[in-house]
Amino acid sequence: MRLLELNRVCVSYTPGKNAVNNVSAAIGENTITAIMGPSGCGKSTLLRAINRMHELYPNVETTGEILLKGKNVLRMNPMEVRRRAGMVFQRPNPFPTMSIYENVLAGYKLNGIRLGKNEREEIVETSLRNVALWDEVKDTMNKKGSFLSGGQQQRLCIARALALKPELLLMDEPTSALDPISTNRIEELLLELKEQFTIVIVTHNMAQAARISDYSMFMYLGDLVEYDTTKQMFTKPGDKRTEEYLSGVFG
Amino acid sequence: MGYGVSKLRFRNWKNKAFYIFVCVMSGITMFPLFFIIWELIKKGYKQFNYSFFTEVAPTSMDAMLAKMSDSVIPGGVLNGITGSLLILGMAIVFAIPVGILAGIYLSEKKESRFAGIIRFLTDLVQGIPSIVVGIIAYAWVVKPMHGYSALAGSVALAIMMLPLVIRSTEETLNMLPVSLKEAGLALGASYTNVILKILLPSAFGGLFTGILLAVSRIMGETAPLMLTALGAAAVNWDWSKPTSSLPLLIWEFYNDPNLIDLIWSSSLLLLLLILTLNLIAKQVANKWKIQ
Ligand SMILES: Nc1ncnc2c1ncn2[C@@H]1O[C@H](COP(=O)(O)OP(=O)(O)O)[C@@H](O)[C@H]1O
Ligand SMILES: [Mg+2]
Numbered sequence: 134m135r136l137l138e139l140n141r142v143c144v145s146y147t148p149g150k151n152a153v154n155n156v157s158a159a160i161g162e163n164t165i166t167a168i169m170g171p172s173g174c175g176k177s178t179l180l181r182a183i184n185r186m187h188e189l190y191p192n193v194e195t196t197g198e199i200l201l202k203g204k205n206v207l208r209m210n211p212m213e214v215r216r217r218a219g220m221v222f223q224r225p226n227p228f229p230t231m232s233i234y235e236n237v238l239a240g241y242k243l244n245g246i247r248l249g250k251n252e253r254e255e256i257v258e259t260s261l262r263n264v265a266l267w268d269e270v271k272d273t274m275n276k277k278g279s280f281l282s283g284g285q286q287q288r289l290c291i292a293r294a295l296a297l298k299p300e301l302l303l304m305d306e307p308t309s310a311l312d313p314i315s316t317n318r319i320e321e322l323l324l325e326l327k328e329q330f331t332i333v334i335v336t337h338n339m340a341q342a343a344r345i346s347d348y349s350m351f352m353y354l355g356d357l358v359e360y361d362t363t364k365q366m367f368t369k370p371g372d373k374r375t376e377e378y379l380s381g382v383f384g
Numbered sequence: 385m386g387y388g389v390s391k392l393r394f395r396n397w398k399n400k401a402f403y404i405f406v407c408v409m410s411g412i413t414m415f416p417l418f419f420i421i422w423e424l425i426k427k428g429y430k431q432f433n434y435s436f437f438t439e440v441a442p443t444s445m446d447a448m449l450a451k452m453s454d455s456v457i458p459g460g461v462l463n464g465i466t467g468s469l470l471i472l473g474m475a476i477v478f479a480i481p482v483g484i485l486a487g488i489y490l491s492e493k494k495e496s497r498f499a500g501i502i503r504f505l506t507d508l509v510q511g512i513p514s515i516v517v518g519i520i521a522y523a524w525v526v527k528p529m530h531g532y533s534a535l536a537g538s539v540a541l542a543i544m545m546l547p548l549v550i551r552s553t554e555e556t557l558n559m560l561p562v563s564l565k566e567a568g569l570a571l572g573a574s575y576t577n578v579i580l581k582i583l584l585p586s587a588f589g590g591l592f593t594g595i596l597l598a599v600s601r602i603m604g605e606t607a608p609l610m611l612t613a614l615g616a617a618a619v620n621w622d623w624s625k626p627t628s629s630l631p632l633l634i635w636e637f638y639n640d641p642n643l644i645d646l647i648w649s650s651s652l653l654l655l656l657l658i659l660t661l662n663l664i665a666k667q668v669a670n671k672w673k674i675q
Contacts, residue, residue: 184570216572226563230585243573243581290567297571 135200136162136331137183137301142197144175144182152178154355155197160348165323165332167346167363169339171383175355176335180303183333184218185211201301216244218301219294224310225286227278227293234274236289237261240297260296263329264288264322284315288322295330302326304334308341320345339379343367351375424655428648436460436649440618441633447642457643461650463619464633467534470621471613471629472599474538479545480595486546487553488579502550510547517543518608526612534620534627537613541605545598552594556587589672593665600661604654606631630654 137160144153153175160166168176187193199206206214227236237257261267266288278289308316323345336342342349349363359375370376442459450457493499521540568578614626634650637643
């Protein structure tokens with residue numbers, strides 16, 4: 134079943150100059166798809182088009198079709214799109230005024246959704262267990278999220294996104310600001326989360342893509358050069374540029 | 385070799401001399417402050433008693449009689465304290481919502497033409513002499529209401545507070561990382577909710593500090609109040625009646641030869657209040673610093 138479909142998606146920051154150019158691809162449920170490519174090739178731009186983050190900035194234009202379960206997100210209510218497609222950013226960004234507990238529930242609070250006490254406790258516990266943070270923080274729930282280590286903060290941010298039970302999880306280099314041990318933790322976690330969620334992850338790190346993803350996209354100068362199973366791409370890349378990138382000619 | 389050492393010594397000596405010079409000069413800048421406080425304490429401490437805070441200003445006659453019998457002038461500045469509270473309180477109520485909303489607008493729509501105009505006007509208002517602000521409040525409030533009032537005074541002070549609150553709000557919000565806003569929106573929150581539930585709470589320390597500093601800046605304003613609140617001999621809590629305030633009392637004391645001794649203790653009180661506000665503002669700013 135196709136969860137997400139991109140049809141000729143173009144994104145431009147300045148008119149006439151596409152940062153993402155005519156990208157078409159389909160992504161199945163319960164998979165991890167990695168978007169790779171040298172920096173500046175449009176990975177983040179593509180990812181942020183999916184949950185319409187570009188609308189924050191008036192000059193950015195997105196064209197084409199982005200279908201989430203068959204419905205064009207560009208014509209949906211942007212708030213609904215963002216609830217259904219959660220996002221994790223490069224730098225951990227827990228809300229500094231909120232406790233760990235409140236951070237996990239922030240999505241509900243910000244959307245004005247009221248929950249009963251039992252429901253709240255349950256969501257907090259499942260979400261934190263999902264990111265293997267529960268045991269580490271269950272006694273310090275009322276502390277501010279900013280007291281946690283970088284890796285813990287990032288897992289908290291993943292829990293915050295998961296708490297809303299999104300259909301799709303968009304991650305933009307979620308481990309690039311973390312140490313190897315925290316990175317490893319999060320990679321293991323993503324493999325577990327795949328059972329329940331669909332993940333699209335931008336990564337600068339080829340080894341990471343090889344370790345965790347089922348499918349890989351290789352982007353270059355705004356174009357989607359190649360999209361295939363990760364295995365195929367790493368063993369027999371179909372395009373010269375992919376091969377050069379994977380063998381470290383540029384990056 | 386020997387030449388090098390002596391040159392080094394000379395340089396050390398020069399450094400030290402410069403350092404001492406800097407210390408002395410910064411010490412000298414402290415002089416006026418210490419001198420003022422010393423002067424106020426020396427001349428004002430005798431009046432600084434219980435009744436100073438619990439009684440209204442004495443009449444000229446009472447003060448004269450006390451002076452002739454060589455005793456401490458009776459009465460206090462209660463009507464000034466309550467008047468200042470009333471006028472400042474209303475000014476805060478007027479200026480803060482408007483100031484914060486305008487500050488949010490400036491920080492959210494940085495580039496827009498309208499924001500540029502508001503910024504320019506804000507700077508202009510900040511530059512208007514306080515007596516002119518008083519005249520404006522006179523024309524806007526005193527004339528239509530046919531009388532001086534606490535309300536008119538608070539309108540004048542609110543106008544003076546506005547630019548300070550707007551600018552401090554804008555600057556504080558600008559210091560918040562964009563990632564905070566994006567994180568909120570990425571959870572499906574509306575723009576309003578992101579501002580109310582994430583940005584404003586995160587900026588609380590800066591906003592609060594800005595407000596305290598704005599209050600301490602306008603607390604001593606006298607000229608605009610002379611044209612608006614006028615002054616009153618009794619404690620007044622009615623917003624539509626003439627009202628006294630601490631700086632107004634100081635001005636009245638100064639103009640009455642029998643009461644002139646009271647200017648020192650009143651000034652001391654005003655100065656202490658302003659210093660306290662500044663100290664609190666500093667503490668708040670440190671405690672709630674944006675990481
Ligand atoms: N806010 C922006 N305004 C203008 N150009 C941008 C902006 N963000 C990114 N770009 C440009 O778009 C291209 C793609 O950027 P990005 O998607 O961030 O690349 P990646 O995530 O692959 O490193 C780059 O050439 C970059 O300079
Ligand atoms: Mg990027």
